[in-house]
Amino acid sequence: MGAVPELAGARLALFGTPYDGTCSFRPGTRFGPAATRNVSEGIETYCPVCNADLEDVHFADIGDLVLPTADKAAVLLAIEQAADELYSIGVIPAALGGEHLVSLPLLKAAFKHNPDLVLVQFDAHLDLRESFMGSELSHATVMRQISKFVEPSRILQVGPRSGTREEFETAQKFGTYRPDSLTPKELREWVGHRPLYVTVDLDILDPSIFPGTGTPEPGGVSYRELQAWIVSLAGCNWIGWDAVELSPEYDSTQVSSIVSSKIVRTLVLSSLAKPC
Secondary structure (H helix, E strand, C coil): CCCECCCCCCCEEEEEECCCCCCCCCCCHHHHHHHHHHHHCCCCCEECCCCEEHHHCCEEEEEECCCCCCCHHHHHHHHHHHHHHHHHCCCEEEEEECCHHHHHHHHHHHHHHCCCCEEEEECCECCCCCCECCECCCCCCHHHHHCCCCCHHHEEEECCCECCHHHHHHHHHHCCEECCCCCHHHHHHHHCCCCEEEEEEHHHECCCCCCCCCCCCCCCECHHHHHHHHHCCCCCCEEEEEEECCCHHHCCCCHHHHHHHHHHHHHHHHHCCCCC
16 A cells, blocks of 8 residues: 555554454454455555545554454553553654454553544444443444543544444434444534544444444445545544454455455544644
């Protein structure tokens, strides 16, 4: 994608978080970072939607974290420490997932350095369960855990179409839920000039566009809609982002991996755009 392997001078650092230890339906997101990188070799660095080129921005790809996958607590700690180190040297962390639970340690590090942050979640699922299959730490509970330290009024959940009754009641109580009718202009106005973290669960996309995911949900948004939301945030005060839940083994055509790679391209360019 035009990344350099060294951090020196980079404004943003990509790194893989290959973990899928709590996937509830179909595992395989641990292969997501590698698949996103592999197909990127055949993708142009220029993005016509952004009218920007990856060759004009300086960012690094420091590879995948080596995670002790059998130890959930150690995995989460390693991810948090990696993001914390990047914040400490003034580099924006940008994680390639992996399942959505990896967003929890990433947000903990982001919140430590930017306690006034706002969070935009693009997702098919609310992820607001108190626990799932006996655990409070799951990709199905990640937003509930994050809401314990990020004030819900600072969270915007865009596009969820699946969840329990209790999750939707919680989202309505929190005021976090927004349907996919939210316009890019409305999204940009909500973020304003506040420090912005974006988490993209790629299953927000319709399975006809993105079948390579562990929990596909019919009725999703289009690639163009997701692109428009992300591009509307170009020039905002980005402090971090992640793109998660690609399970490439469920799509032999590699279309899902290509979609993931192009969304990552848009995220890089939008998060490094000049402030406006």
